[in-house]
Amino acid sequence: MQIIPIFTDDPGWHGTKLTSALAQHNIQTVFVSLKDCTIDLSGTQAKIHIPGMSQQPKKAFVRGVPGGTLQQVIARLDILHMMQMMGVQVVNSGRAIERTVDKAMTSFLLHQAGIPTPATWVLESRQQAHHIIVNELQQGNAIVIKPLFGSQGNGVRKIEKGDAMPLPMDSYVDGLFYLQRYINSGEGEWHDYRVFVVAHKAIAAMTRHGMQWVNNVALGARCEPCYQPEVIALAEAASKALDIDYCGVDIIQAKSGQYYVLEVNGIPAWKGLQGVSEVNVAQRLADLLVD
Ligand SMILES: Nc1ncnc2c1ncn2[C@@H]1O[C@H](COP(=O)(O)OP(=O)(O)O)[C@@H](O)[C@H]1O
Numbered sequence: 659m660q661i662i663p664i665f666t667d668d669p670g671w672h673g674t675k676l677t678s679a680l681a682q683h684n685i686q687t688v689f690v691s692l693k694d695c696t697i698d699l700s701g702t703q704a705k706i707h708i709p710g711m712s713q714q715p716k717k718a719f720v721r722g723v724p725g726g727t728l729q730q731v732i733a734r735l736d737i738l739h740m741m742q743m744m745g746v747q748v749v750n751s752g753r754a755i756e757r758t759v760d761k762a763m764t765s766f767l768l769h770q771a772g773i774p775t776p777a778t779w780v781l782e783s784r785q786q787a788h789h790i791i792v793n794e795l796q797q798g799n800a801i802v803i804k805p806l807f808g809s810q811g812n813g814v815r816k817i818e819k820g821d822a823m824p825l826p827m828d829s830y831v832d833g834l835f836y837l838q839r840y841i842n843s844g845e846g847e848w849h850d851y852r853v854f855v856v857a858h859k860a861i862a863a864m865t866r867h868g869m870q871w872v873n874n875v876a877l878g879a880r881c882e883p884c885y886q887p888e889v890i891a892l893a894e895a896a897s898k899a900l901d902i903d904y905c906g907v908d909i910i911q912a913k914s915g916q917y918y919v920l921e922v923n924g925i926p927a928w929k930g931l932q933g934v935s936e937v938n939v940a941q942r943l944a945d946l947l948v949d
């Protein structure tokens with residue numbers, strides 16, 4: 659029986675679903691933290707030691723790259739890159755994960771591909787950041803500040819007319835400003851869309867109704883199925899622009915009707931989506947890995 663590692667520090671519900679989906683393909687899984695792997699260049703052949711694996715796997719699935727120091731994170735991504743260079747099929751690839759975990763690069767690639775995404779600025783200078791924010795507020799826009807490596811709505815802030823400017827010591831700034839024009843989806847009826855895309859085809863989509871303007875499921879958004887063709891088409895275009903095997907695409911619609919891609923997730927959760935979707939998401943991911 660083939661054994662494949664699932665890189666994760668928290669197998670949970672997603673680990674269980676993937677394991678049973680892969681079992682149907684006669685594949686066994688082991689949960690491994692990238693923290694516990696070793697790059698071993700002592701012999702003639704390079705080796706990546708993976709706890710619980712006696713030989714190099716044919717495939718590997720990435721469900722989490724734990725944060726850490728810059729050196730630790732680079733070494734964890736090195737493992738994904740090296741495994742792929744040694745012939746392992748890594749899903750998602752280290753390259754795709756790097757591009758999606760980094761919101762600046764995601765925004766750039768969407769913009770380059772001509773996919774509508776909100777106006778965005780990334781900079782270190784606080785003075786310049788203030789200048790951009792003041793300018794936007796004067797034009798009647800609000801500004802969203804996000805951590806470059808954020809997820810699940812953590813640390814996302816909104817600056818509106820009359821709000822204080824962010825200070826360098828504000829924990830959510832951390833020396834870098836990722837600023838984005840706020841897209842108003844409807845005061846009091848905030849919502850956005852999450853589309854799950856596998857091999858550039860949308861397999862499931864939902865509308866997320868937030869308790870406030872941040873519509874993440876982790877922050878309590880209510881989910882319902884979504885079938886809007888514009889949303890589906892935009893998500894598939896975003897997946898192609900990021901050149902990623904599978905992803906979760908966040909899309910928002912302004913009251914004017916215009917849709918924008920907010921971000922592309924390379925390690926998307928799907929528990930909320932599975933609750934309102936007919937397709938077995940884990941099964942589709944297992945199929946992707948096997949094909
Ligand atoms: N420019 C924006 N305009 C309006 N709402 C936004 C904007 N950016 C983010 N949001 C809201 O915040 C949520 C989280 O932002 P997102 O970019 O998806 O980061 P995260 O990685 O934390 O999910 C989005 O799902 C959306 O509800």
Ligand SMILES: [Mg+2]
Pocket residue numbers: 810811874908921
């Ligand atoms: Mg998001």
